[in-house]
Amino acid sequence: MTEKGLxxxxxxxxxxxxxxxxxxGGLIFLCAAVDNAARLPVALVLFLLGGVxxxxxxxxxxxAGQLSPEVLDDRITSLADAQDAEVTLPxxxxxxxxxxxxxxxxxxxxxxxxxxxxxxxxxxxxxVFPGLKESKVLRRCxxxxxxxxVREPLHKCPNCGGTLEIVKT
Numbered sequence: 030m031t032e033k034g035l036x037x038x039x040x041x042x043x044x045x046x047x048x049x050x051x052x053x054g055g056l057i058f059l060c061a062a063v064d065n066a067a068r069l070p071v072a073l074v075l076f077l078l079g080g081v082x083x084x085x086x087x088x089x090x091x092x093a094g095q096l097s098p099e100v101l102d103d104r105i106t107s108l109a110d111a112q113d114a115e116v117t118l119p120x121x122x123x124x125x126x127x128x129x130x131x132x133x134x135x136x137x138x139x140x141x142x143x144x145x146x147x148x149x150x151x152x153x154x155x156x157v158f159p160g161l162k163e164s165k166v167l168r169r170c171x172x173x174x175x176x177x178x179v180r181e182p183l184h185k186c187p188n189c190g191g192t193l194e195i196v197k198t
Contacts (some may be wrong), residue, residue: 041089048082051075094129101135106144106158114161117153166191 055075062067062069094100104125110114121132136156139145145158168177172191177183 041093044082044089044146045086048079048084048086052112054078055079084153096131098120098138099132101125102139103134105132105139106161109145109156109158110161114158116156116158118156143190144168163198167198169196170194 052075055072058068058072058075062072078112095104103130105116105121108121108124112120116127118132118136121127121136121150122129125132128133136145140147140156144160145156148157166179168179168181168183169175170177170186170189170191171194174188174191175186175188177186179195185191186193
């Protein structure tokens with residue numbers, strides 16, 4: 030884990046704990062406001078500050094969860110499935126709302142696992158997920174090239190009488 034990650038987690042934990050302490054103080058002051066109404070504004074301010082800190086820490090934890098390697102890999106794979114098994118880096122960054130470096134690292138991990146590979150098309154780099162591409166099995170005549178469904182029990186081409194071969198497209 031990097032030093033930035035450790036410092037970030039420490040800050041999140043500190044903000045969460047400070048928020049809990051402020052919320053507890055707000056609850057104490059709210060109970061004390063029963064006898065002295067002047068304590069009510071203090072209780073409300075403590076509740077507000079504590080709530081903001083706890084909410085902020087929660088949002089940061091949720092964001093860190095979305096950027097974890099396993100979750101990001103799954104989200105990119107789902108995006109590729111929706112995009113006909115091809116994505117670009119800008120698509121990943123914009124569709125998943127992740128930083129550029131996190132998207133690059135996730136795509137590199139997916140490429141290292143063999144789940145995708147890069148293709149250059151003009152000036153763009155496309156990440157292709159071959160396991161997500163639809164494939165179709167057909168019977169094709171080796172002579173005339175006509176194609177027939179594999180559901181039909183044919184062994185010879187009805188058009189020319191040639192041999193039908195099973196091909197995957």
